[in-house]
Structure formats: C-alpha cells, structure tokens
Amino acid sequence: MSYEERGTWVYLLVTAGTWAAYAVVLLNRDGPLVDVTYKGALLWAIGLAIVGTVVARILVEVFTRGDQKTDERDRDVNRRGEYVAGTVLGVAMVGPLALTLAEARHFWNANAMYAAFVLAAVVGSVVKLVAYRRGF
Template sequence: MSYEEKGTWVYLVVSLLTYVGYVVVVLGRVGDGALVDVPHAGPMLWAIGTSVVLAVVGRVALEAVRPSDRHRPDERDREVNRFGEHVAAVVLGAGMVVPLALALGEARHFWIANAIYAVFTLWAVVGASVKLVAYRRGF
C-alpha cells in the first residue's frame, strides 16, 4: 500500500469518526429542549480541530507502524488523486446548494452550519472512497 493510499484511509476514517462524534455530542445535549437550541458551535469547532490533528497523527502513526517503500507520489497516485478530487468537487458543488437554500430561506444558523459541515464531511468521504476504489480496482 502506497503512502498516499494509507493517508487516504486515515483521512476517511477520521472524517467519519469525528463527524459521528459531533452528531452524538449534539444529540446528547438535546434533553427536553429543541435541537436548534443546542449549543453547536463549540462541539463543531472541536470536531473539526480534532479531525485535523487526528489525520496528521494517524498518518504519522500508521507510517511508523507500517512504513511505505516510497513517500513521493508517482503518476498513478497523481491520477487517483485527480480523479477522486474531481468527483468530490462535483459532490461539494451540488451539496452546497442545500446550505445556500437554507441561508436564502433565512433558516436558523444551526441548520445552515450543520448543513455546511455535513456537506464538507460528505465531500471528504466521497473523495476518499473514490480514491480508494481507484487504488484497488482502477478507473
């Protein structure tokens, strides 16, 4: 497994886990009140920050445990990355219609922020998944 493919696996797992963790925290704070009244900014920022740190630490730890033969991307790595980013960009562009519509409809900040975070997570998961499929099965 190449260095780039390992990094993609880490990115996929971390993106999913931190988003799920965020959702669990927010839903756990609902109690008897309304979901939109739950303080979400702090947990969201913590989830995003944790995601960045875990992606870096996870990639370094995985490389320490299972070193790669090479660390520089080759032509295949570049093509896989280009293809995955292209597909993910389509998802991001289409997905951002939702928070835009929410903003134009003057929805509460809770819904707009969560839609943006969900779309960015979807973008990361789809991009990483497409790349991993391309690594395993080709284009």
C-alpha cells in the same frame, strides 16, 4: 497497500469518525435540537478532524515500512478523487445556500455546511480507494 492509499484510509476514518462523534454529542444534549449549543462542539469536531488526520498520518509514516514515494498512478488517483469531491462539495453547498435564502436558523446552516464538507471528503476518499483497488 501504497503509502497514499493508507493516507486516504486515515483521512476517511478520521473525518467520518469525528462527524459521527459530533452527531452523537448533539443528539445527547437536552432540549430541542435547534436550541442546543452547537458552536463549541462543531469547532471541536473540525479541529479534532484536522489534528487527528495529521497525527494519524504521521503515525502511518512512522509505523509503516516500505516505499513512501508517490508515482504517476497515485497522482492520477488523487486528481480523480479530488475532482469528484470538489463536484460533490459544489452540489452539496446548494443546500446551505437554500437554507440561507430561506432565512433558516444558523444551526441548520452551519450543520448543513459541515455535512457538505464531510460528504465531499467521504465520497472523494471512497472514489480514491475504489480507484486503488479496481482501477479507473
């Protein structure tokens, strides 16, 4: 497994894990979902995803042996995955835009945006991992 592939796994697992933890925190709060206080949990989830990815990537660098250089294939895989992720993000952001135009509550707008970013990260990572395993 290449260095960049390990980094993609880290990004996928941390991003999906923090989103899942955020969802569990929200669902375990008392009262109707739209009335729960979500801002702190949302900011914590985003912050932990960023910090967790950085720390996990550093740990991968420290504890894995082997070549940490990227080659042309890594750049092509990354370009393809980021292109697909950007496309997914662009399409997925139609949902929060529609919610905004419909004057939905901030809770739904914020969570739809977060879900769009997570979806883009997950899809982009999966595309990269498939490209690493099966090629283009």
